[in-house]
Amino acid sequence: MKAVTWHGRRDVRVEDVPDPTIQEPNDAIVRITSSGLCGSDLHLYETLGPFMTAGDVLGHEPMGIVEEVGPQADGLAVGDRVVMPFQICCGHCWMCQQGLHTQCETTQVRDQGMGAALFGYSKLYGAVPGAQAEYLRVPQAQFMPIKVPEGPPDERFLYLSDVLPTAWQAVAYADVPKDGTLLVLGLGPVGEMACRVAAHQGFRVIAVELEAERIARAQARGTEVIDLSAVDDVAEEVRSRTQGRGADAVVDAVGMEAHGSPVSKMGQTLFNMLPKKVSAAVMERAGSDRMTAIYTAIDAVRRGGTVSLIGIYGGQSDPVPMLTMFDKQIQLRMGQANVMRWVDDIMPLVTGPDDPLGTEEFATHRVPLDEAPTAYADFQTKTDDTFKVVFKP
Ligand SMILES: NC(=O)c1ccc[n+]([C@@H]2O[C@H](COP(=O)([O-])OP(=O)(O)OC[C@H]3O[C@@H](n4cnc5c(N)ncnc54)[C@H](O)[C@@H]3O)[C@@H](O)[C@H]2O)c1
Ligand SMILES: [Zn+2]
Numbered sequence: 001m002k003a004v005t006w007h008g009r010r011d012v013r014v015e016d017v018p019d020p021t022i023q024e025p026n027d028a029i030v031r032i033t034s035s036g037l038c039g040s041d042l043h044l045y046e047t048l049g050p051f052m053t054a055g056d057v058l059g060h061e062p063m064g065i066v067e068e069v070g071p072q073a074d075g076l077a078v079g080d081r082v083v084m085p086f087q088i089c090c091g092h093c094w095m096c097q098q099g100l101h102t103q104c105e106t107t108q109v110r111d112q113g114m115g116a117a118l119f120g121y122s123k124l125y126g127a128v129p130g131a132q133a134e135y136l137r138v139p140q141a142q143f144m145p146i147k148v149p150e151g152p153p154d155e156r157f158l159y160l161s162d163v164l165p166t167a168w169q170a171v172a173y174a175d176v177p178k179d180g181t182l183l184v185l186g187l188g189p190v191g192e193m194a195c196r197v198a199a200h201q202g203f204r205v206i207a208v209e210l211e212a213e214r215i216a217r218a219q220a221r222g223t224e225v226i227d228l229s230a231v232d233d234v235a236e237e238v239r240s241r242t243q244g245r246g247a248d249a250v251v252d253a254v255g256m257e258a259h260g261s262p263v264s265k266m267g268q269t270l271f272n273m274l275p276k277k278v279s280a281a282v283m284e285r286a287g288s289d290r291m292t293a294i295y296t297a298i299d300a301v302r303r304g305g306t307v308s309l310i311g312i313y314g315g316q317s318d319p320v321p322m323l324t325m326f327d328k329q330i331q332l333r334m335g336q337a338n339v340m341r342w343v344d345d346i347m348p349l350v351t352g353p354d355d356p357l358g359t360e361e362f363a364t365h366r367v368p369l370d371e372a373p374t375a376y377a378d379f380q381t382k383t384d385d386t387f388k389v390v391f392k393p
């Protein structure tokens with residue numbers, strides 16, 4: 001089959017790889033009809049290379065049609081239309097029972113000290129072949145696939161794999177008080193969807209972004225946006241719009257490759273030049289995040305407010321402003337989205353007639369797998385207004 005594979009920093013290719021097969025009795029094979037490109041893939045493209053192996057199949061936002069089922073993939077049948085969460089989880093362990101599917105004790109990658117395995121996300125997360133491919137082997141198929149109805153287009157449901165529950169959890173963890181204000185940093189797919197979710201739930205939303213097209217896109221849906229490149233001090237600007245206090249809660253939907261950290265960017269460039277064995281060890285111990293967004297979040301949240309980190313941070317020893325965090329008594333919550341925990345909350349919104357979260361017009365680019373190298377490059381540099389890419393294998 002055809003698949004998108006990783007080969008090095010800013011080097012993805014489309015190659016023929018062996019078709020996946022059933023390996024465990026509770027596996028299924030799904031023929032992919034739509035597969036998203038995520039901001040998290042950009043970390044593999046740029047900074048997490050030390051944890052990748054040449055030829056790894058990328059992608060973790062899959063939907064398609066069940067092609068084959070193992071004898072213990074109960075409840076699933078050939079021909080079912082399904083979406084898979086980006087994390088691999090069993091549904092019956094202690095963690096899954098708490099709604100913490102990203103910590104699944106059946107699939108935890110213990111030799112790396114990490115949580116649940118993820119599709120297409122480096123050896124840190126189990127080196128599981130990913131979903132930007134024609135076919136996908138789905139482990140834990142007795143639980144994971146989310147069955148969706150026939151009829152509406154794929155994109156109504158595709159984002160249940162990641163963007164929707166991720167945005168939903170970001171807003172839930174932000175714990176915005178009634179009539180409160182939520183600040184969302186970053187208007188990539190995750191941040192913009194978090195704005196949509198929060199507005200739908202009745203909160204005032206202010207967003208921060210620097211890319212003109214992304215600002216315009218959010219404004220077109222009525223979001224109040226601060227243009228990062230037009231203000232000196234984002235937190236001060238936020239306070240001026242919130243009676244001097246700051247936002248009740250902040251979602252950081254930027255993560256570890258934030259714009260505006262020149263010094264650590266230089267560190268990153270040097271780091272990328274290290275031999276792979278050395279850089280993996282450095283990354284694990286020393287960390288190399290660009291911390292602008294989290295600092296902005298800590299500054300812009302009001303005293304006693306909540307910061308919800310949904311953008312990914314991967315360094316191990318980043319200095320955080322503990323003095324200010326403690327003094328302001330802020331609450332900090334974070335983690336990968338527990339997809340299955342939120343699906344029942346979101347499903348009525350994507351199956352209803354009026355598509356309140358705008359899933360059908362969310363993607364900007366629908367392309368065949370062959371165009372993956374260009375799609376990755378354009379998504380990273382935001383060329384050609386690339387916002388959300390959906391591969392159609
Ligand atoms: N926790 C999870 O489960 C989960 C799931 C999916 C994605 N993510 C993470 O969420 C983050 C966003 O993902 P995405 O798909 O929206 O990616 P993206 O890279 O398209 O979005 C990031 C946006 O932040 C903007 N930005 C950069 N620096 C900024 C700054 N200092 N202030 C404000 N905005 C800034 C960028 O211009 C961009 O629009 C990534 O870190 C991704 O890995 C996490
Ligand atoms: Zn993702």
Ligand SMILES: [Zn+2]
Pocket residue numbers: 089090091092093094095096103104105106107
């Ligand atoms: Zn589990």
